[in-house]
Amino acid sequence: MKLGNIAIRNLKRNSKRSLLSISATAIATYSIVFMFSFINGLANDMKDIAFNYTTGEILVRNREFDEKSFSLDRAVDNYKEVITLLNSNFPLLELSPRLKFPASVFDPKDPDRIYSSFGVAVDFESEINFLKLNDKLLEGKIPEGPREVLMGHGLAKELGLKVGDKFTPITMTRRGASTGITFKIVGLARFSDSGFSNKTFIASLDELPVMLKMEGAVTDILVKGVGDKNIETVITDMNNLFMNNGIKDLGAFTWKSVGVGYSFMQMAEFAYNIMGVILFFLASSVIANTMLMVVFERRKEIGTITAMGMTSGEVVRLFFLEALALGVIGAGIGTILGSVTIIPLSLLGLDLSGFTGGIEMGASFHIFPTLSFKSTVLVFLYSVFIAAFVSLFPSRGAAKVDPVVALRSI
Amino acid sequence: MKKILFILLFIPCTLIFSQSADDIVRKVDENSTYKSYRAEGKVVVEGSYGKRTSEFIAYAKGVDNSLIEFISGEEEGQKIFKTSDDLYIKYPYAEDIQRLSRKKTLGAVSYDEMSGERDTLKNYKTKLLGRETIDGRDVYKIELIAKTSKVAHYKQELFVDSENFVVLKVLYYSKSGKLTKEMVTKEVKKIGDKFIGTRSLITDKLKANNSTESILFSIELDIPLDDKIFSLDELAW
Amino acid sequence: MVRKITLIFLIASIGIPLFSDVNISASLSGLVTANRVGDSDITASSLAKGYLSLNSSGLNDVKSQLTLDFTSMKNLGILSISKAWIKFRFPLFRVTLGKNRITWGEGAAFNAGDVIFDDYSAPGAGEEGVDLTAEELRSMNRTLAQLIVPFGRFTYGELIFLPYDFPLYIEAPVPYYELDSSKPLGYSLTTIPDYKTALDLTQQSYGGRFVTKAGGIKLESGYIYNGYTKMHKPYISFDGTLGVDYHLSTSASIENEKYEFENWKESLKISAGVFYLFNLEEDRSLTLRVEALVKPFTESEKSRIFLYPEISLVPNDEIALFLRGIINPLDLDINSTLGMNWKTYQGFSIGTFFNLKYKESEELDLSLTVAVTHKF
Structure with missing residues (x-):
């Protein structure tokens, strides 16, 4: 057998x-x-x-931007022109201009208590595609006016705020003067990124740069849709493009090299x-x-x-x-x-x-x-x-x- | 016996010195107290981002009430209102008024330094260190040592003009004896019968390239000012 | 005038601390103690101690701390590392590695749930492992590897591994020789480092606990296996508020394979405590705390119960007064400390502690300690 x-x-x-x-x-x-x-x-x-949240596949920002001190003075100036330039040269890529700034919110009951948070000013029209904002909305609506914000649900919970409430985060202008801006919360959202959910409020790019004395400037432009294989070539092309157009202070960086994310x-x-x-x-x-x-x-x-x-x-x-x-x-x-x-x-x-x-x-x-x-x-x-x-x-x-x-x- | 004699001789000596130091501080406070004033000027702030300039109008009435309103620059539209106990700020894009408590501001600048004569002598022990010359002016050098932990600077050295009692220089020290800040009065003008510092520079000794210079262009003293200026209502307007 | 305006401006524009990187803190204390034990003469001693601590908090997901401690007494100087840890966080769990303070269970003076440190006693501690002059009564650090998995805002599971951390010395016979001789004359007992035990896998301790909150009550239950003493130590602890803050913990040490109640009932410990804080007007506050430790089956009948009362008064933000003690109500042994801490300037404080120990043998020990501390 x-x-x-x-x-x-x-x-x-x-x-x-x-x-x-x-x-x-x-x-x-x-x-x-x-x-x-x-x-x-x-x-x-x-x-x-x-x-989607931190760097994009490629991040375009000022070469001298310092993440630690959040040097708003080292920004991407005339960002609309930069976007147009990038769009015409890389029509297939998705772009998202953002102005990220640190902000403190005082506890209205106990003024010695400070909550730290981040504000991000975005172009809501493009973020509806880039961040899929409509899917993230828990309550309320996408902001329309300049003083309206969409708040991460975790931050709202921490601050004890709800849709319709107003709050005044304190932040800094481009060259270091302190300022405060009153916003109205029109929507709450849950994001995949817990930092966005728990620490961030999102405002419109329309007027915020003016309030921060940095007209026409953003801190970051996130680039998506590149693909792993092309990243290095696209970055070289972008950097050459900036050079040739006289925008010497801007640089394109791969997501692997910026921040600690990678x-x-x-x-x-x-x-x-x-x-x-x-x-x-x-x-x-x-x-x-x-x-x-x-x-x-x-x-x-x-x-x-x-x-x-x-x-x-x-x-x-x-x-x-x-x-x-x-x-x-x-x-x-x-x-x-x-x-x-x-x-x-x-x-x-x-x-x-x-x-x-x-x-x-x-x-x-x-x-x-x-x-x-x-x-x-x-x-x-x-x-x-x-x-x-x-x-x-x-x-x-x-x-x-x-x-x-x-x-x-x- | 000799020792005792020495001590006996020494005691009245220090008494005289410390009394006159108190007197000088009192005179400084008197000299910088006005019934009211209105001044226009600008601040030039230098930091890691370079220089920025903002123009302001300042009002004050008595020791306790002062208001600074910025009319240009990064601070444009900002109003700072100080009473004897509190500091309120109204930012142009904020709807509510921010109150800065002592805790929040401690460590940067001494809060009580602006509160008038009562507190200077209440919170500090004074001592006359001697006389010196600054830019050809004869000055008293006075040491202020904090009596409580509620003030920002443990020790200050004041250089007071012996003729007009304008503070020409202040050195701020931390507890460990490190020089943290320096204030220099760069210009003194006589307005009416008072001598007033019109240009001052504060330099942060712990950070490189970090200074704040204030310059007053015009000063009106003892003019009638409406009490309404110094109210939260006015601030929020 | 211009000076005042500038100062107001500076205060207003300080802004708010938006970032923090490395924090360094250090403290230095000098202590002088006068001591009288029983009827003997008064003796005095002094020592200096302090710490230097480096804290990193720049990154969101990684943190670390290094604290060096030193004590200097007469010509002796001891430098030790009391804290050296790295914490990091990944989605779904977080990890702590290194030496860190860890507390299981609840209780300021008596904590039956503290199954990690009940084999230890704090330096300077008397009975029941409590240093009555310390700010934190039970403060001990251990080398550990800890994994925490959160299940909710107040709920988490924790796994812990505690490498051998007991005194690393054993007594061993060491031969001694006469000159020019290779034959040992004899053997003398000497302490030598005990590496063998330290590295032996079976000597290590490990365990876990689960912490949750239900109906306003914090519930904590866990278990440690101590590889060195071969003891299993389960515990359970509650903590809540019902007008006053209260806590209740119990634990036992069960030797390996001797699981019958008779074998371990002696080790059974129960601790309970209440705490209340009266917020008087302005900055004043008065706190009352009473804790009890009960060992119902312990052999010596007179150490079955201990009490810890504490009253402390903070009349303003500069002065703190306290009276605390450990009392054995069965034989009336008392170990009590009356203390006053006066914070004068920023970081500078003077503490005065009067300690009284009364033992059944009618021995009365007294000591007075003055400590001057500067934190910078």
């Missing part, structure tokens, strides 16, 4: 045991597949935040991968443990079959084949189940906002787990390999044992 057939028959013979091994492998594989997809989703989410993302990805690897080993040990248990339980059987004349090499191969079959079935089920859960989730997203209770955690609460074909196949192969491989050790040991001893050992 062929070893393969014996193996299959053995699996059928003790269906409970087989089921246990299969489900252990399946659960482990499923967890790994899910974990990696989740990590993928988180990474994409962070990228999405960087692209390095933070890499660090986070590293941390998640470490967690993934830990889970991976845990899962592997579950598979290995089950397999070891299965082989040890069957030492008596090994004694019997060796007594019947099966060579030790054949015994090892038999167990290997059994384990391989179990592994393929288990890992297959795990992978398929994983994919079946991930695919709808990757479309619908996983809403974690209830889970974290709205705490600022540096990411959105809507994660779209993403299945990566390559890693899924690798996880499948790895699980099968672990299952089959670990069975080698005990079965080899058992096969070498004198049948008499093996028979007596139980």
Whole structure:
């Protein structure tokens, strides 16, 4: 009789045991597949935040702008001309001019208490596409007038404000004079970026630069729609364009080089991968443990079959084949189940906002787990390999044992 | 015995010195107190972003009430109103009035320094350090040491013109003895029977290129001013 | 005139602190203590201590702190690192690594929920590990790795790993030789660093806790396995407000594999406390605090209950007065401190502490400490 057939028959013979091994492998594989997809989703989410909220794929700003002191005097002057220039040379790219400024809000009841926040002045018309503002709106409407703002729902909660309320953040003008501006909240929004949700209010670019004594200027122009491959060439082209047009103080920077977003993302990805690897080993040990248990339980059987004349090499191969079959079935089920859960989730997203209770955690609460074909196949192969491989050790040991001893050992 | 004699000789000496230091400070306060005034001038602020200039009109009545209204520059439209206890600011684009409490301002400039004579002697111990010459003027050098923790500067050195009692220079020190700020009066004018500093420069000694210069172009003293000017109502208008 | 206008302008334009980078803080204290133990003569001692602390807060998602402590007494100088930690935050969780202060459970003087530090006593602390002159009664730091997963605004789970952090010395026989001889003459007991234990994985401690708030009550429950003493230590702690602030904690230490109640009932601890703050007019405030520690099954009958009353009065923002003590109502042992702290100028303060210890053996110890502190 062929070893393969014996193996299959053995699996059928003790269906409970087989089921246990299969489900252990399946659960482990499923967890790994899910974990990696989740990590993928988180990474994409962070990228999405960087692209839409903080830097864009390319950030155009004054070369001397200093993020730490928020030097508004180092701005992008005549931004409308810069936008026109960029639009005519790069018609396919999405552009978003923004004027970001730090602002403090005093607690009306306790004037010694200060809340720090950020104001961002935007062109609402273009942000409806760029930031998908309409989808983010929780309450109220998109601002229309110059003194109307859309506020992050977290900031509104912290300040105890609601739609229709007025507030007066204190900020600085371009050359460092303090000033205060009274705004009316006309809408509340929840953004993917927790910084936007919890610290930011959004005003219109129409008049704010005037109030901050920086007519016609913004701090940033965010650029989207470039694509990873083209970033370097587009940046070179943009910088040349600025040079040739005499706008020497402006520079185009990749999102990877501005701010801490990219390095933070890499660090986070590293941390998640470490967690993934830990889970991976845990899962592997579950598979290995089950397999070891299965082989040890069957030492008596090994004694019997060796007594019947099966060579030790054949015994090892038999167990290997059994384990391989179990592994393929288990890992297959795990992978398929994983994919079946991930695919709808990757479309619908996983809403974690209830889970974290709205705490600022540096990411959105809507994660779209993403299945990566390559890693899924690798996880499948790895699980099968672990299952089959670990069975080698005990079965080899058992096969070498004198049948008499093996028979007596139980 | 010799020691005791020395101490006995020393005590009246310090008494005389400290009394006259108090007197000088009192005279300085008297000299810089007016029934009322209206002045026009400008401030030139230098910071990391370069220089900016703003013009203002200042009103004051008595020791306690003063109002500064900016008419050009980055501060244009801003009004600052000071009473004996509070400082209120109205920004041009703000609908409500901001009140600056002492806590918020502590550490930058001493709040009580502008509150008139009562507080100078109440909050500081004075000591006459000697006489010096600044730009050919004979000055008293007076040390002010804070009595409470509520003031911004632990120690100040005042250089007071011995003839007209105008403060020509102030050095501000932190507790560790570090010079933090310097104020120099660069121009003194006689208006009526009073000598008034019309140009002053404050330099931050801890930050490079950080100074504030104020220049008064025109001053009218003891003119009738409506009380309404010094009200929150007027500020919010 | 121009000076006043400039000053007003400067105050108005200070603006608001919009950013902060590295904060450095340091403090230096000199202490002089006069001591009288029992009937003996009065002795005096003095020491200087202080700290230097560097705080970074420039980045939103990464923070760190380094605090160096030093104590100098006679010709002895001790420099130690009391805090050295990095915190970072990722979506969904945050991590603290390094040496940091950590408090589980509730309670100023008695905290049965403090299952991490109940093996320790604070430097300068007497019975029950409390230093009565300290601002924070139980202030201890440990090397740790901590992972916190928030589940809501007041709810989080915490996992903690505490590497071996006990005194790293053991007594070991070390041979001594006569000159020109390779044969040891004998052995003497010497303290040597105990690296073996320190690195042994089974000596490490770990655990976790879950903190939540329900119906206005903060509920905290956790568990530590201490690898060095081989003890399992579960605890539970409540904390809420019902007219007054109150807290209640209980914990036990259960030796590995000796799980019967009889084996661990001695270690059972319960602590409870109430706290009330009267806000009098202006800056004045009066606080009252009473805490109790009960060890219902402990062997020595006379140490089954301890009380901690505290009354403190802050008549203005310069002076703080307090009277606090630990009282054993069963044998009337008292350890009490009357203290006054006077903050004169910014960062400069003078503290005077009068300590009285009365023991059952009718021994009365008195000490008076004057501490001058400058924070800069």
